[in-house]
Amino acid sequence: MTMKLYAVSDGPPSLAVRMVFQTLNIPYELIDVDFIAGEHMTAEYAKMNPQKEIPVLDDAGFYLSESIAIMQYLCDKYAPNNPLYPRDPAKRAIVNHRLCFNMAFYYSAISAHCMAPIFFDYQRTDMSLKKVNNALNVLETYLREGGTKYAATDNVTIADFALITATICLEAINFDLSTYPLVIKWYERFKQENPDSWIIANAGMQEIAQFEKNPPDLSHMNHPFHPTRKAKVSTGV
Structure with a gap:
């Protein structure tokens, strides 16, 4: 049975998961979730993901949300020896670290500054800008001190997919x-060396x-994110 990915076409977490499918050449059915219409807020969607966030993977009735977990699952199940998610404990630890860094620090700041003012009742502020610059400074430091071509290793990993889509x-x-010259170098290198993934991004x-x-x-x-309401800024879309 072909897996299904419930995703949005412009959501960084969805885009990162799609890059894994594409890179590993895993067949799947892409199901577009209409975020503007609030399709992810329905009771039916909540059966797959009580958090009502996007994306969600349906692997023959096994439902998995959170883009990091989905990417790890796909690599472990379908390409356990692929360097996209290395098995070496030290290398994998760095990949996992960068994924956590993206979720809790990097994309969370970027999402609040870039995405929330578009889709939610939030404004860009000096504080949100400061948080983005702080996140970029940290990424610049990791790229400098790590001394690797990409965010975690000398080859692309799922950590890059998450960070690039942010x-x-x-x-x-x-x-x-x-x-942030090293961020620019890493970002442009990804575009040049990973053209198929960049098409998605x-x-x-x-x-x-x-x-x-x-x-x-x-x-x-009736929309769950009506502008008069203060909605949760989520990194899951």
């Missing part, structure tokens, strides 16, 4: 990265850029 949000709003980035120029209309009162 960084596209900055490009989408024309964020100035010029003071770039398509999502272009959508975010369009939403930045023309925010979606969430004024209908």
Whole structure:
């Protein structure tokens, strides 16, 4: 039975998971979740993921949410010896660290500054900008001190997928990265050396850029993220 991935076309976590499917050449059915219509807030969706976040994997009735867990699962089940998720304990530990760093520190700051003002009732502030710059400074440090071509090792790993798809949000709003030369070098290298993965990321980035120029209309009162409500800023979309 072909796996199903419930995803959004511009959501960084969804894009990262799609990169794993593409890189490992795993067949799957991509099911687009209409975030604007609130399809992920339905009772039916909640049966798959009580958190009501995106993406969700359906592997023959085995439901798994959280993009990191999905990427790890796909690698462990379908490509256990692939360097995309190395088996060496030390290397895997660094990959896992970068994934945690992205979820809790890097994308969380970027999401609040870039995505929340588009999809939620939030504003970009000096504090949100400070948090993004702090996150970029830390990534710059990891890239410098790690001395590797990519975020965790000398080859692309699932950590890069997560971090790259977070960084596209900055490009989408024309964020100035010029003071982070190693971040730029890593980001541009990914684009050049991983063209198939970049096609996925770039398509999502272009959508975010369009939403930045023309925010979606969430004024209908039945929408769970009506602008008059303070909604949770989630890293799961």
